[in-house]
Amino acid sequence: VKVLLFPTCLPDLFYPAAVQAAERVLARAGCTVEFRRKAVCCGQPAWNSGHVAEARRVASGALAALAGSAPIISCSGSCSSMIHEYWPELFAGTKWEPAAADAAHRVREFSAFVADELGVESLGPARLPQPTVAGYHDSCHMMRMLGISDAPRKLLAHIEGLELRDLATPTRCCGFGGTFSIRYPEVSAAMCDEKVDDIAESEIDVLVASDLGCLMHICGRADARGMPVRGSHVAEILDEALGRT
Amino acid sequence: MIKETEGRKRGEEAGERYDYSDGFAARARVSLADPKLRGAVALTSDNKVEVRAQVMMSLKDPEGLQDLAAELRDAVLARLDEHLERLADNWEARGGRVFFAADAAEARDYICSLARKHSARVAVKSKSMASEEIGLNQALAAQGIEAVETDLGEWIVQLAGEHPSHIVTPALHKTKDDVARLFSEVAGERLPEGARALTSFARERLRQKFLDADMGVSGVNFGVSSAGAICTVTNEGNARMCTSLPRIHIALMGMERVVGTWGELGVMLALLGRSATGQKITQYTNVLSGPRRASEIDGPDESHLVILDNGRSRVLGTRYQSALRCIRCGACLNVCPVFRQVGGHAYDPVYSGPIGAVINPLLRDDPQAAELAHASTLCGACTEACPVRIPLHDHLVRLRQDYARKEAGRLEHLAYSSWARAWSSATGFEAFARLNTAVGSMSRFASRKGIPVPFLSRWTKERSLPGFPPSSYRRLRSGVGGLGRRTPESSED
Numbered sequence: 018v019k020v021l022l023f024p025t026c027l028p029d030l031f032y033p034a035a036v037q038a039a040e041r042v043l044a045r046a047g048c049t050v051e052f053r054r055k056a057v058c059c060g061q062p063a064w065n066s067g068h069v070a071e072a073r074r075v076a077s078g079a080l081a082a083l084a085g086s087a088p089i090i091s092c093s094g095s096c097s098s099m100i101h102e103y104w105p106e107l108f109a110g111t112k113w114e115p116a117a118a119d120a121a122h123r124v125r126e127f128s129a130f131v132a133d134e135l136g137v138e139s140l141g142p143a144r145l146p147q148p149t150v151a152g153y154h155d156s157c158h159m160m161r162m163l164g165i166s167d168a169p170r171k172l173l174a175h176i177e178g179l180e181l182r183d184l185a186t187p188t189r190c191c192g193f194g195g196t197f198s199i200r201y202p203e204v205s206a207a208m209c210d211e212k213v214d215d216i217a218e219s220e221i222d223v224l225v226a227s228d229l230g231c232l233m234h235i236c237g238r239a240d241a242r243g244m245p246v247r248g249s250h251v252a253e254i255l256d257e258a259l260g261r262t
Numbered sequence: 263m264i265k266e267t268e269g270r271k272r273g274e275e276a277g278e279r280y281d282y283s284d285g286f287a288a289r290a291r292v293s294l295a296d297p298k299l300r301g302a303v304a305l306t307s308d309n310k311v312e313v314r315a316q317v318m319m320s321l322k323d324p325e326g327l328q329d330l331a332a333e334l335r336d337a338v339l340a341r342l343d344e345h346l347e348r349l350a351d352n353w354e355a356r357g358g359r360v361f362f363a364a365d366a367a368e369a370r371d372y373i374c375s376l377a378r379k380h381s382a383r384v385a386v387k388s389k390s391m392a393s394e395e396i397g398l399n400q401a402l403a404a405q406g407i408e409a410v411e412t413d414l415g416e417w418i419v420q421l422a423g424e425h426p427s428h429i430v431t432p433a434l435h436k437t438k439d440d441v442a443r444l445f446s447e448v449a450g451e452r453l454p455e456g457a458r459a460l461t462s463f464a465r466e467r468l469r470q471k472f473l474d475a476d477m478g479v480s481g482v483n484f485g486v487s488s489a490g491a492i493c494t495v496t497n498e499g500n501a502r503m504c505t506s507l508p509r510i511h512i513a514l515m516g517m518e519r520v521v522g523t524w525g526e527l528g529v530m531l532a533l534l535g536r537s538a539t540g541q542k543i544t545q546y547t548n549v550l551s552g553p554r555r556a557s558e559i560d561g562p563d564e565s566h567l568v569i570l571d572n573g574r575s576r577v578l579g580t581r582y583q584s585a586l587r588c589i590r591c592g593a594c595l596n597v598c599p600v601f602r603q604v605g606g607h608a609y610d611p612v613y614s615g616p617i618g619a620v621i622n623p624l625l626r627d628d629p630q631a632a633e634l635a636h637a638s639t640l641c642g643a644c645t646e647a648c649p650v651r652i653p654l655h656d657h658l659v660r661l662r663q664d665y666a667r668k669e670a671g672r673l674e675h676l677a678y679s680s681w682a683r684a685w686s687s688a689t690g691f692e693a694f695a696r697l698n699t700a701v702g703s704m705s706r707f708a709s710r711k712g713i714p715v716p717f718l719s720r721w722t723k724e725r726s727l728p729g730f731p732p733s734s735y736r737r738l739r740s741g742v743g744g745l746g747r748r749t750p751e752s753s754e755d
Contacts, residue, residue: 024735026685030698031728033735040739052739057691063678065640067662067670071682078686157641190599194639199720201637204290206724207300207603208639237725 018135019049019087023079023124025096026058028250032229038256039092039127045259046131046139055082059091061099064107065195073107080104080116088134089124092252094159094227097126102162126159128227128251132168137175143258145178151254152221153181154212154235155188156228169227169251176258185215193234209238216246223247225254280607282630286637289608299435303427303605306434310596313540314647320542321532331533332651334526335587338487338518342578345487345520346569352490356552358565362517365572366396372568373398373479373512377407380510382476386468388494388501389413390481391429391590392514392570394612395625398479409479410471412500414464421448427606427614430538430592435605468500478504478562482515483589484530485567488523491551492567495534495544502548511562513550517569518586530589533649537591573625582657585620587650594644594654600637609634616644620657623664632669635661688736695734 020043024036043050060076063069083089091097101121108117125134153170160166166188173181192198192208212235216224224246226232232248239246280289293299318324338345350360363369377385385407387393399409399420411420415432419425421444426432433441442455445463453463480501482492492513494501505511521527535541554561577586595601595615606614610622610631619634635658638644644654666674684690721727 026691029735030695031731033731033733033738036735037738052736054736054740055688057688058685063682065659065662066674066678067635067659067664067666068675068678068682069663069666071678074682075685078688157639157643161642161646190639190641190643192599192639194641197636197639199717201287201290202720202724203287203294204600204603204637205639207294208599209725233728234725237721237728240726241724 018047019051020130021056021083021085021087021089022050022052023056023059023083023089023091023096024052025091025093027233028092028229029057031233032250035229035250035253036092038250039090039252041256042131042140042252042259043090045141046135048135051087053082055079059096059099059104060107061096061103062195064099064103069107073111076104076107077113080108080113080120083120083123084116087123088130089120090127090130091124092127092227092250093229094126094156094163094165095230097124098158098162100124126163126165126168126227128169128172129163129165131255132171137171140175140255140259143176143255145176145254145258148178148180149223149254150180150182150221151223151225151249152184152216152219153187153251154184154191154224154226154231156226156231157188157190159227160188165227169225172251172255173225176255179254179258182219182221184219184221186211191231191235193230195230198234205234206238209234210242213239213242213244213246217244223249223254225249225251227251282611285630286608286633290604290637293604293608298437298440299605300603302435302437302440304602306431307596307602310540310592314537314593314596317536317540317542321536327529327533328649328651331529331589331649332584332587334521334529335589335650336584338520338522338526339578339583339586342518342520345522346517349485349487349490349520350567350569352487353492353552353565353567354490356490357555358490358552358567360567360569363396363568363570363572366570369396369514369568369570369572370398370401372566373514374401374405374407376510376512376566377402377405377477380476382407382510384471384475385409385477385479386412386471386475386500386504386508387416387478388480388496388504389416389432390479390514391426391612392481392516393479394426395516395572396514396570398514407477410468410475412468412471412498412504413496414461414498414500417464417468418444421445425607425611428592428595429590429613429615429617430595435607472503472507475504475508477510477512478506478508479512479514480504482513482519482567483534484527485515485520486522486524486527486549487520489551491549493527493531494548494550495531495546496548497539497541497545499546502546505548505550506561509563510566511550511553511564512566512568514568514570517571517574518588534589534591537589537593537647537649577624581660582620582624584652585617585624585654585657587652588617588621589650590617591649593647593649594652597643597647598638599641599643600639609637616654616658617652620652620654620661623661629669632661632665635665692734692736695737699730699733 028036040050056079058075060072063072104117104121108114191212192205198205236248361372402409411417418433428434446453484493535544553565601615609618622631640655642655
């Protein structure tokens with residue numbers, strides 16, 4: 018299967034290792050992974066701030082670059098939902114409208130694509146050398162807009178040596194919210210503190226998520242409070258486990 | 263010892279905790295610095311969310327019923343003028359009077375002039391957010407009329423001189439201790455802290471007010487247009503007293519709060535009780551259809567229905583129309599992770615939480631209201647909880663578009679247009695990526711040393727920066743966008 022890997026801006030800039038891991042996992046499952054340089058950003062930062070023209074300007078670059086019939090795989094639940102839920106609205110009434118509808122149809126969140134379309138069996142065995150307790154944080158857009166919450170857990174359940182432990186409130190927002198985090202830093206941090214406390218009480222070794230924005234926020238806050246949390250994109254821990262078998 | 267009527271005045275001092283001429287951030291800070299308030303809000307919200315989830319399960323098809331409710335609300339909104347006319351005609355046919363108030367001032371003036379006409383001295387009120395919206399208590403006080411809130415929560419916030427912090431449970435932000443202290447001050451003696459003692463104190467005080475009152479003011483949960491009736495729901499029975507004991511009853515209804523038939527009312531009540539308080543049905547469901555008739559032994563001499571527009575009709579026919587479906591259950595507040603931290607007062611004196619962030623800017627044209635669209639992470643928990651399927655987080659995004667057009671400063675526009683210029687091409691983004699790598703390591707150094715980097719400091723004052731990788735993914739993948747060598751790209755179409 019040929020797939021277009023759309024890293025999206027934040028992972029591309031700050032978490033290249035996670036994108037590389039996703040690329041390896043996809044390849045392991047038999048995909049031909051293509052990266053298109055002109056696909057930069059889904060436009061969400063501007064869209065969520067109400068700057069529509071700017072969102073369209075940025076997203077149209079990605080839309081053009083991601084042309085074709087192959088599934089578009091994003092390592093961000095949030096960017097996937099931007100494309101799936103809002104690109105049709107963003108490009109409505111423009112020449113890009115049909116292409117946007119098509120992209121909305123082709124976009125797949127990484128873990129949902131691997132777990133539900135490729136199937137975990139396509140990965141072969143996965144094992145971590147050290148017994149590891151992981152907690153999974155549901156990112157809001159992925160869970161509520163795309164309705165994906167089982168897929169990443171299926172991938173984690175596939176890993177031998179990994180115990181998945183439920184957080185007390187895995188579905189409560191971490192307080193990131195993109196520009197919300199810098200518009201209202203104190204509120205955002207207070208929200209995150211509950212998440213960090215939840216993680217601390219759960220006594221997990223690693224916090225897994227499908228959105229690096231959430232991980233950047235949670236781990237950043239935890240670190241600032243002097244109680245560091247190890248964060249991992251679901252692709253990273255999966256890749257690590259696959260690499261050992 | 264304080265007099266009950268002094269509540270507002272006294273509270274104006276307490277009310278100064280929240281400055282509504284200032285921004286959300288400043289008000290949020292007040293709440294964040296109050297661990298007791300945050301504890302009370304979190305505890306009650308959690309409890310509400312839990313009981314709601316349980317009691318929704320008692321419906322045969324909760325999802326289907328919510329879809330139906332949304333459809334029914336939309337159908338009414340599509341023909342709102344007809345429904346209001348029918349409601350008014352039928353209400354008048356039973357001897358009631360109707361006043362259409364275009365705005366808050368008209369509604370206040372009508373109610374105050376009625377009070378003057380009847381030489382009213384005491385008005386008892388059952389819970390009405392619309393009356394908060396028009397500032398009725400203050401208007402009555404200015405006429406020398408004592409307005410007494412009779413919903414326990416409303417009475418508490420009135421005594422404390424505050425605004426309701428939640429549309430269903432106005433004193434959600436207060437603990438039992440707070441209430442015991444407040445009531446003890448009112449009583450002039452130390453009251454025992456148990457809920458029973460406190461409620462019986464309230465009952466005793468309020469009973470006399472009911473008997474003294476010349477006028478009763480109530481809200482309206484729903485008007486039933488085909489029947490010319492209005493419905494109020496409470497758990498304390500106070501609405502019954504307010505609407506039947508005094509000589510004059512005035513019902514204040516937001517113009518969108520209409521259903522067509524008794525059957526539709528049944529659907530709404532099934533969802534309202536469940537969503538608001540986790541009850542299949544509230545303790546009291548009150549249906550009123552005008553003043554006391556000759557054959558009846560109780561009820562008011564006059565029944566006035568004040569139908570309030572105050573910005574609502576402006577929302578009809580716009581992309582925000584679905585916001586008028588709202589049945590004021592407060593479910594969106596209870597699940598909101600922002601509300602959970604800051605409580606209702608940080609938002610607005612009247613409507614708080616996600617629905618407040620949506621309707622305040624729609625009903626009122628002012629920058630403070632407009633800013634509330636940003637007071638959300640867009641997590642969507644509100645939309646998920648809404649029993650009439652209002653896409654609250656989508657409305658917030660749209661309101662941010664309005665905000666960007668009308669309120670955002672030049673700096674914000676400049677920031678987004680520069681960003682768009684850079685990120686709309688691969689070369690621009692890769693230049694940024696190189697800069698990011700360089701600046702990233704410097705700013706990390708700077709922030710470690712406590713040197714404030716503009717903009718970034720809004721992040722670093724609360725969190726550490728992520729580790730800046732030596733190169734971006736795209737550089738690793740195709741050798742572009744890093745600090746070093748460039749190779750022609752391989753996989754471009």
